[in-house]
Amino acid sequence: MNLLFANDRAGEYPPSWYAASxxxxxxxxxxxxxxxxxxxxxxxxxxGLSAALHLAERGYSVTVLEAHRVxxxxxxxxxxxxxxxxxxxxxxxxxMVGREDARKLWAIGLEARDLVQALIARLGIDCxxxxxxxxxxxxxxxxxxxxxxxxxxxxxxxxTEIETLDRDAMQAIVRTRAYQGGVLDHGAGHLHPLRYAxxxxxxxxxxxxQIFEGALVVDIQHGPRVRxxxxxxxxEADHVLIAANGYLGGLVPxxxxxxxxxxxxxxxxxxxxxxxxxxxxxxxADSKFVVNYFRMSEDDRLLFxxxxxxxxxxPDLIRTVRKPMLExxxxxxxxxxEYAWGGTxxxxxxxxxxxxxxxxNVLSASGYSGHGVALATLAGQIxxxxxxxxxxxxxxxxxxxxxxxxxxxxxRNPLLALAMSWYALRDRLGR
Numbered sequence: 476m477n478l479l480f481a482n483d484r485a486g487e488y489p490p491s492w493y494a495a496s497x498x499x500x501x502x503x504x505x506x507x508x509x510x511x512x513x514x515x516x517x518x519x520x521x522x523g524l525s526a527a528l529h530l531a532e533r534g535y536s537v538t539v540l541e542a543h544r545v546x547x548x549x550x551x552x553x554x555x556x557x558x559x560x561x562x563x564x565x566x567x568x569x570x571m572v573g574r575e576d577a578r579k580l581w582a583i584g585l586e587a588r589d590l591v592q593a594l595i596a597r598l599g600i601d602c603x604x605x606x607x608x609x610x611x612x613x614x615x616x617x618x619x620x621x622x623x624x625x626x627x628x629x630x631x632x633x634x635t636e637i638e639t640l641d642r643d644a645m646q647a648i649v650r651t652r653a654y655q656g657g658v659l660d661h662g663a664g665h666l667h668p669l670r671y672a673x674x675x676x677x678x679x680x681x682x683x684x685q686i687f688e689g690a691l692v693v694d695i696q697h698g699p700r701v702r703x704x705x706x707x708x709x710x711e712a713d714h715v716l717i718a719a720n721g722y723l724g725g726l727v728p729x730x731x732x733x734x735x736x737x738x739x740x741x742x743x744x745x746x747x748x749x750x751x752x753x754x755x756x757x758x759x760a761d762s763k764f765v766v767n768y769f770r771m772s773e774d775d776r777l778l779f780x781x782x783x784x785x786x787x788x789x790p791d792l793i794r795t796v797r798k799p800m801l802e803x804x805x806x807x808x809x810x811x812x813e814y815a816w817g818g819t820x821x822x823x824x825x826x827x828x829x830x831x832x833x834x835x836n837v838l839s840a841s842g843y844s845g846h847g848v849a850l851a852t853l854a855g856q857i858x859x860x861x862x863x864x865x866x867x868x869x870x871x872x873x874x875x876x877x878x879x880x881x882x883x884x885x886x887r888n889p890l891l892a893l894a895m896s897w898y899a900l901r902d903r904l905g906r
Contacts, residue, residue: 477724478721478722478724478736478787478819479542479543479691479722479724481787481788482738482787482788482789482817482819483543483547485543485689486543486544486688486689487543487544488544488547488551488669489552489816489817489818490814490815490816491551491552491669491741491743491814491816492743492772492776492778492813492814492816493551493552493667493668493669493670493816494551494669495814496667496670496772496773496774497667497669497670497673498673499673500544500545500673500676500677502544502688503541503545503686503687503688504687504688505687505688505689505690505707506540506687506689506690506705506707506708506709506710507707507708508707508708509708509709509711510538510708510709510710510711511536511710511711511712512536512537512538512685512710512711512712513530513535513536513537513712513713513714514526514530514535514536514537514538514712514713514714514715514716514862515537515538515539515540515701515703515710515712515714515715515716516537516538516539516540516715516716516718517540517692517703517715517716517717517718517719517726518539518540518541518548518717518718518719518720518722519539519540519541519544519545519546519547519672519676519686519688519718520546520547520548520549520550520551520672520718520720520851521550521671521672521675521847521848521851521852521854521855522718522720522840522841522851522852522854522855522858523539523541523716523718523855524539524545524546524550524672524675524676524678524679524855525594525675525851525852525853525854525855525856525859526716526718526854526855526856526858526859527539527679527682527684527686527855528594528675528678528679528682528684528855529855529856529859529860530684530859530862530863531679531682531683531684532682533859533863535862536683537679537683537684537685538684538685538687538710538712539679539684539685539686539687540687540690540692540703540705540710541686541687541688541689541690542689542690542691542692542722543688543689544688545672545673545676545686545688546668546669546672546673546676548720548721548722548818548819549720549721549739549818549819549820549821549847550668550669550671550672550847550851551668551669551672551818552668552669552741552816552817552818553668553739553818553820553847553848554665554668554741554758554760554768554769554770554778554780555665555666555667555668555758555770555778555848556608556663556664556665556758556760556768556770556848557588557591557592557604557608557663557664557665557666557848557849558584558588558608558660558663558846558849559581559584559585559587559588559634559660559662559663559849560581560584560585561580561581561583561584561826561827561846561850562826562827562828562843562844562845562846562850563825563826563827564624565577565581565624565627565628565631565632566624566627568580568581571825571875572875576871578632579871580827580871581632583853583868583871583872584849584850585634586853587849587850587852587853588662588663588664588849590849590852590853590856591604591666591671591848591849591852592604592664594674594675594678594852595666595671595674597678598674598675598677598678599674600670600671600673600674600675600678601670601674602666602667602668602670602671602674603666603667603670603773604664604665604666605664605665605666605756605757605758606661606662606663606664607659607660607661607663607664607665607755607756607757607758608659608660608663608664608665608757608758608759608760609640609645609648609649609657609658609659609660609757609758609759609760610657610658610659610660610759610760610761610762611645611649611653611654611657611759611760611761611762612645612654612655612656612657612761612762613653613654613655613761613762613763614655614762615642615655615656617655617762618641618642618655618656618657621639621656621657621658621762622639622656622658624658625637625638625639625658634662636660636661636662637658637659637660637661637662638658638659638660638661639656639658640656640657640658640659641656642654642655642656644656645657647754648753648754648755648757649752649753649754649759650750650751650752650753650754650804650806651752651803651804653761653802653803654761657762659757663758664758665757665758665770666848667773668848671848675852690705690707690708691705691706692704692705692726693705693706695715695726695727695837697834697837699713699836700712700713701713701714701715701834701836701837703715713836714836714837714838714862715836715837715838716837716838716839716840716855716858716862717730717833717837717838717839717840717841718839718840718841718851718854718855718858719841720734720820720821720841720842720843720847720851721734721736721737721819721820721821721841722736722819723736723821723841727833727839729831729833730829730831730833730839730841732879732880733823733824733829733831733842733877733878733879733880734821734822734823734829734841734842735821735822735823735880736787736819736820736821737819737820737821737822738787738789738817738818738819738820739780739817739818739819739820739845740780740781740782740789740790740792740795740796740815740816740817740818741778741779741780741796741815741816741817742778742779742780742792742793742796742797742800742812742814742815743772743776743777743778743779743812743813743814743815744776744777744779744807744810744811744812744813745776745810745811745812745813746774746775746776747771747775747776747777747807747810748775749775751777751806751807752769752771752777752804752806752807753770753771756770756771757770758770761803763781765781765782765783765799766780766781766845767779767780767781767799767800767803768780768781769781769800769803776813776814777800777804777807779796779799779800779803780796781796781799781800782795782796782798782799783795787819789817792815792816792817793812793815796815797812820843820844820845820847821841821842821843821844822842822844822845823842823844823877824877824878824879824880825875825877825878826844826845826846827842827844827872827875827877828840828841828842828843828844828850828854828872829841829842829877830854830857830869830872830873830875831873832873838858838861838862838869840854840855840857840858840872842877857869857872
């Protein structure tokens with residue numbers, strides 16, 4: 476199944492609140508005939524657009540190929556949270572890669588957050604960036620760990636922007652009895668993801684990059700000069716950057732073996748009275764294995780992501796997400812749901828991103844595992860650096876061992892479904 480077309484109409488943004496509240500870019504042309512570029516980038520999400528921006532600003536001729544529209548995939552559909560660090564905690568990273576490399580990965584995570592903020596300011600992107608993300612603990616036993624981790628980051632990594640919250644402090648901000656405490660990261664933030672993608676695209680084009688939409692890549696022919704083939708044309712380039720993430724399909728089998736697409740879903744309520752669910756304009760993600768994440772929109776809607784679904788076809792979106800929403804906010808039982816959408820992201824076995832040299836002149840970055848707003852933006856910059864000869868950060872990330880998913884393409888999704896069902900059951904049983 477080609478996930479580029481499994482749940483969406485060709486060239487159309489999903490019916491999301493994001494699409495409804497963003498001024499769309501004028502369509503970019505389709506690729507027809509033969510083209511030549513220093514660099515061809517496959518995918519116009521955060522990774523591809525960031526790479527295009529940074530390479531064009533270095534003077535490279537850049538062509539970006541997008542199968543649908545700019546920001547069409549996870550970049551235009553996600554929860555909008557921008558956090559420092561990696562997807563997994565530093566304790567686990569220290570065990571996985573050693574203390575020295577764990578520190579380097581923490582620094583990269585901070586640089587990712589800082590880059591997002593810097594690009595918003597430099598390019599004048601109107602994406603409603605706001606500071607503050609809460610990690611909310613579902614079980615009381617998890618709160619001491621969250622507080623101890625905040626203390627570790629302050630003590631060992633000089634990160635002092637996290638405020639610990641007990642049960643009363645949490646429930647004073649998040650109007651629910653579901654959460655027993657947690658932390659508030661003042662150094663993290665949240666934004667309108669599609670408007671952010673549009674801002675990156677405008678910046679890339681202003682710097683000289685060319686973007687083509689409706690340009691589905693069907694083949695890559697490797698060599699000193701790489702030929703990237705679409706249905707109606709091709710690009711010959713000295714370098715190729717692959718930024719397709721969850722929509723990679725079978726284009727690069729060695730990457731696809733380590734990066735698995737999964738679907739995620741968000742609903743938006745009708746506008747709520749002030750303070751109905753959140754006392755402050757913060758984003759929240761909780762401690763469940765099947766994570767709930769939410770925040771308020773600029774027009775006072777609750778944007779709530781969560782729910783379980785296995786298989787690549789989208790389920791009944793409102794039903795799927797409304798259930799966990801009401802577990803957190805039962806006061807919304809009679810509130811209408813006015814938008815519902817899904818999208819495809821990509822995870823790895825370790826939840827660390829997958830950076831790979833597919834060939835000497837072909838690089839790939841993907842698998843951000845739900846931490847992609849910041850990391851994908853930085854990934855584009857890191858690939859641009861590597862192409863220009865500054866490969867230290869790319870090589871550090873590419874050197875992390877990422878196991879492939881067991882079972883190969885045929886069995887990995889059923890096996891993941893079994894694993895996620897088990898952990899979801901643990902969530903429900905409170906274990």
